[in-house]
Amino acid sequence: xxxxxxxxxxxxxxxxxxxxxxxxxxxxxxxxxxxxxxxxxxxxxxxxxxxxxxxxxxxxxxxxxxxxxxxxxxxxxxxxxxxxxxxxxxxxxxxxxxxxxxxxxxxxxxxxxx
Amino acid sequence: xxxxxxxxxxxxxxxxxxxxxxxxxxxxxxxxxxxxxxxxxxxxxxxxxxxxxxxxxxxxxxxxxxxxxxxxxxxxxxxxxxxxxxxxxxxxxxxxxxxxxxxxxxxxxxxxxx
Numbered sequence: 001x002x003x004x005x006x007x008x009x010x011x012x013x014x015x016x017x018x019x020x021x022x023x024x025x026x027x028x029x030x031x032x033x034x035x036x037x038x039x040x041x042x043x044x045x046x047x048x049x050x051x052x053x054x055x056x057x058x059x060x061x062x063x064x065x066x067x068x069x070x071x072x073x074x075x076x077x078x079x080x081x082x083x084x085x086x087x088x089x090x091x092x093x094x095x096x097x098x099x100x101x102x103x104x105x106x107x108x109x110x111x112x113x114x
Numbered sequence: 115x116x117x118x119x120x121x122x123x124x125x126x127x128x129x130x131x132x133x134x135x136x137x138x139x140x141x142x143x144x145x146x147x148x149x150x151x152x153x154x155x156x157x158x159x160x161x162x163x164x165x166x167x168x169x170x171x172x173x174x175x176x177x178x179x180x181x182x183x184x185x186x187x188x189x190x191x192x193x194x195x196x197x198x199x200x201x202x203x204x205x206x207x208x209x210x211x212x213x214x215x216x217x218x219x220x221x222x223x224x225x226x227x228x
Contacts (some may be wrong), residue, residue: 008128019200024139031168032214038157042206043205043218043219043220043221044125044159044216044218046215046216049214049215051214088157090157090159094214101147102147102149102161102164103161103216104161105151105158105159105160106158106159107157107158108157109155110157114220
């Protein structure tokens with residue numbers, strides 16, 4: 001069965017520091033991968049999605065970036081964090097050519113920028 | 115642009131009773147998927163149920179069922195025999211068939227009272 005991992009679960013970082021959040025998927029190949037952000041009590045905002053290694057599409061221009069160095073690995077990065085980057089970050093995957101295209105989510109990372 | 119609207123920010127239900135959460139969406143497509151996700155306090159997004167637009171039969175998953183009205187672009191979720199564990203945020207989502215992206219509503223917070 002497929003599983004999706006995210007780490008760390010919780011992170012507290014000072015303003016101006018770098019960021020690296022990692023997401024990996026097991027049990028499937030060539031998945032579509034997604035990074036979302038969710039402010040407290042709000043809906044999900046799509047940040048990046050990827051349909052293959054090295055293929056990244058950005059939805060929201062900002063100081064965040066994403067990379068996909070391996071088929072089942074998706075990384076969210078920042079060179080310098082802002083206070084406004086404090087949020088809950090979710091990674092998700094879907095079958096590249098699946099029957100119903102639903103997205104499955106990881107447990108999320110709670111990021112606090114101080 | 116496609117939009118998803120959840121007009122009920124909060125709902126409450128007595129344990130063992132039935133509750134219906136509303137969702138409407140806007141699209142010019144004829145073939146697409148719709149989903150309901152549950153987000154408990156842990157904040158992990160859990161897929162509850164999916165509906166394929168070309169299927170007239172309403173989807174059912176145990177105590178969860180949908181009322182899909184394609185012409186009205188309505189996709190409500192019915193939870194029967196509500197349990198305390200059903201308390202969560204519920205998000206309706208539309209999958210754009212052209213981009214493979216999920217468009218989420220703003221969510222409905224469901225409280226379940228014993």
